[in-house]
Amino acid sequence: MATAISVRNLRKVYPGQPPVVALADASIDIKDNEFFTLLGPSGCGKTTLLRMIAGFEHPTAGSLTMHGENLLDLPPYKRPVNTVFQSYALFPHLTVAQNIGFGLEMLGKPKAEIRQTVDEMMALVKMTEMADRQTGQISGGQQQRVALARALAPKPRVLLLDEPLSALDFKLRKDMQLELKRLQKETGITFVFVTHDQEEALTMSDRIAVMSAGEIRQIGNPRQIYDQPAERFVADFIGDTNFLPAEVIDTKGQTVTIRLSSGKEIAARAAEGGSHKGKVTLAVRPEHANIGPEADGLLGGTLGEVVYFGTDTHYHVALEDGTGFVVRQQNRPDAAAQFSTGDRVGVHFAPGIGQVLKD
Amino acid sequence: MADLSSAAETQASRRRWLLLAPALFILVFAAAGPLLITLVYSFLTPGDYGGVEWQASWQAWFNVFMERDIFDDTLGWSDAHLSIFWRSVKLSLMTTVLCLFFGFPTAYFIATRPKKQRDLWMLLIIIPFWTNLLIRTFAVVELIRAEGTVNTLLIWLGIIDSPIHMLFTEFSILLGMVYVYLPLMVLPLYASMERLDFSLVEAGYDLYATRLKVLRRVILPLVKPGVIAGSILVFVPSLGAYVTPRVMGGGNQLMIGNLIELQFGQGRNWPLGAALSITLLAIVMVALMAYVRAAGNQEPHRV
């Protein structure tokens, strides 16, 4: 697939005492027809990057091209990208239909074509009945759809979405996630989606860039991001993770053999780009570990709290070396509760399932 | 690599000053510029028929507070000017205090009405505020002059035989100024009282404060910025008042504003008029700076 947007060493520094680095030399290639998500906590630079692609922020240094064309020389109104704003930014003095047709009108499209496209767009987002409503008279979810239709109407090659679902309640957000994914597939437009919601990112994206403190920490598909986090920040930000101290004793390509604090040895995956020598941190997801008799375990400890969650149960284990470890086990009707608080237990996980982090 | 955003910023800055140009031009031409010329004029010699001679002189500034005796040429304080300054300051302070006395309960009354009624009550304050100052002064004149409503009524009731002389006194100027500037006190007071969190008042009562103590220890400190703003808003225009003392004072109870005008009319002493203007401006600026400082000190206490 061809590259739609190419970001090279993009940097944004706000002057001040001290200067604020909003984005530190970010580089990404976003492909055609891709649902690409920028994920990170607030202030990580994801929105700054999005606004630079849209043209509302100007980088301090770096380059930004779209299908080989330099975007930085173009003002926002000449960039073939459209944005769905976090606040929707619907024009309050225009109706729903006028809002959707605004971009086409600005492009100087013939009236008939505008009308036709607006009708198509309203059908696409199921807002046909609301055409002549004022934007203040429709619900939040409907405003969301109008904002989406307005941005899609000029048929941009890339659609930018700035936390578009954050103002919706839980149920509506779930519906809109599916809806957005559907629209992206149907239209074939590249979506660049900004969110701080890891679950949203995992369910919708083709690829995710995890950002923190103005830097891109890892780029990959949802499975890679979740199963093979490159570093502690990514492992911690997305889902729950146990971190274990370990020592590398042997390396074979991406597979390493490590020694745990209990002295037992096991194979693990190594994150790309790390040195993997000496003392390292091993990340193990709670649902990838099992709890059993102490003798069978890789690590021994005392069972602390046992928290029942309906679908699964969380076992909090205090390991010998003092670190805490959580095991999440699915509840099955046939399995009786085997352990209770205060029992000596063993924690076990399969070879190759733990991830040795970069840092 | 060159800073890509600096070019964009230069362009934005150029656009900003271009947009500001018309307003700044008019303000320099018809407000700030003439003030500088006035300053220059205060250091010149008066012309015989008004205007100035282009000859540097400290005389005008000297004459603001001092005078040379016509007969024995001795130096002394200018009693006429000092009494006018004193009257201006005295009447302005009294106006401020009286406006506060009437304005505070009024603003409080409005702020404690149900939300929907408040705008209507405020409209009653705003209407006089936007009504011509001259008309409002004239309305008070009609009330208190010899053949005015009050005297006619009192004579008709048989309480007095001949009209009470009220117009053209310091009292009438004070009455006129309080009447005219009262809305200026109520507006900022109301603005700060409207934001008052009445759960704080409840807390005060809960902690055994009486009504008066709640007023003094809870409400007053919280609306202090409004009190200061209102007082300055009344004091500053009172000090520079021209129309009200002219109409209500009738030419024998001068305030600074009228003294200044006199120098450009009968007095034919433009430099003195200019020096008096700059003096008035300086007093006002000191008052405004005191206000800014007081408002600034309030800042950390605000929520």
Added chain:
Amino acid sequence: MSKAFNISRQNGFTTIAITCFVLLYLPIVLLVVYSFNSGPSVAIWEGFSWRWYQSAWENDQVQEATVRSLVIALWASAISTTCAVLAALATTRTRKFKGQGAVFAMINQPLMVPEIVTAVALLIFFAMIKVSTGYTGLAYLIVAHSAFCIPFAYLPIRARLQGMDLSLEQAAADLYATPFKVFRRVTLPQLWPGILAGAMLAFVISLDDVVITEFVKSAGQDTLPTYMLGQLRRVVTPEVNAISTVLFGISVTFVIAFTVLGKIKN
């Protein structure tokens, strides 16, 4: 049964407030009432008539002054509002810029400097120009009024702009609107209540001005307020009441319109 404790009550406050409202409106009400008096007194009521309105209407000086006041107010509000819109666009929704404090001080200067001081300064400055150019027309008054109207026009426009969502303009630019089109199609339609409010405020302020006009005007350039000021020196007839009532009516209308405009949501 005992009375409920009203936490917002303060002894005597309501009495003072009501007294205040009565005193505030009593003179104005009397002024309006006596403008309809058929007799020449402003104290003794002799019956209803339009007599004084008619005499004011037929008074050439009043007619001229009225037209002059309106001409000046229209020009001044048009000029000051235009300047204020541009200045507001330059100074709102931007990061702190160099010279910002000086710009605000300039714009607000007419609000801080006593009117009499500005009036005297303009008298001196315009006298210089009058002598050197020989021109003595209305332009002096129009320029002077425009200057002191700028802050009044600026405040509501600025308030409106500050309340406006910046992302609306960004959305328009994102949808291919050029900067000019963004202004015309998005900024202006939302700004107009502020602009109208500013223009009205400027108009009323110009119409009401006494002090600066009194000092700047050349011979025979009386506006309605300066004409009235001159009349107050002589025997006052209810004709002045009639003129005042009309001006008061204009103020009330404008204030109400202004309040309504302020309520229009962003």
